[in-house]
Amino acid sequence: MGAITATAISHVVIETADVARARRFYAEILGAPANFGAFPDLGPNGAACRLPSGQYLALAQAAAPRTFADTAVHVAYRAAPEAVAAIVGRAGAAGISVHRYVEDRPQEVKDNIYFADPDGNRIQLVAAHGPATGIDGIDHCAALISDIEWEDDYWVETIGLRAAHRVGWATQDFVRARAWGEGKEDMAPGTRRWDQRYRDIPGARPGQERKVARPNPQLFLEFAGAGQGPVVGLFLAQSHLQEPPPEQTRGSPRIGLTVADTALDDLPRALAGAGTRVEGPVRHAGGGPLLRSVYLRDRCGVFFEFCSRA
Secondary structure (H helix, E strand, O other), X not given: OOOOOOOEEEEEEEEEOOHHHHHHHHHHOOOOOOXXXXXXXXXXXXXXXXXXXXXXXXXXXXOOOOOOOOOXXXXXXXXXXXXXXXXXXXXXXXXXXXXXXXXXXXXXXXXXXXXXXXXXXXXEEEEOOOOOOOOOEEEEEEEEEOOHHHHHHHHHHHOOOEEEEEEOOOHHHHHHHHHHHOOOOOEOOOOXXXXXXXXXXXXXXXXOOOEEXXXXXXXXXXXXXXXXXXXXXXXXXXXXXXXXXXXXXOOOOEEEEEOOHHHHOOXXXXXXXXXXXXXXXXXXXXXXXXXXXXEEEOOOOOEEEEEEEO
């Protein structure tokens, strides 16, 4: 089909049980702007703030937020090194557990600081540029999928995106999984798993080494040319989770990607040809940050929004 060309992550929509509490957390701990306002498709209680990068952090209220706290789902925010240190200090002072997980993706080896917001949404800090005390923008994000081969076939083979990195395909991934199993590497939840062999290894005692450490498959997609576009990581779920209804195209958590407005007219037809349920282009009311949007669910129920900026 030819790759979708997205210039940036426009916004992320995460769920929270208490929008006011989440606003305070992101403003006070992460140093995000405190002036949250209206944003398309957040519901009556939702709110979003414009980060210094021009991207938006959007909060959608839900009685039972889908935060995937025990998985590798996360949003990674860019911040200057001194801002990262300030954020970690504020998080520690607030009693928030900060983890320094070992990374799988080569570009993130040094960006291993993670913690969670009050709802369990995982946050990663990426040292880059920006204000001295708070986050600058969204670097990348990750979603949970039910079938890695479906997603690889859909996004890479059919849509034509570039697989920037894969985990679970190489021997080294299994070597590192064994190190994790032996307690030598502290990996983020959802990046490793325990498998159970059906039979004993010949020569071993009955039941010995039935439980083996394995890498959990991951696929990092790049939505433009090599090294140029926004990156979205897809992590295989380790347990069954209820997916949205098949007919639903809008929802949260959601990843918003910026594309040229002229591209939105052809996008629904192209994506429908790939077997995708698509809605749009939808024109938003004047005065907001978005001009038009195309909404879709991929084959594993992940919500995406391709949008043009006003």
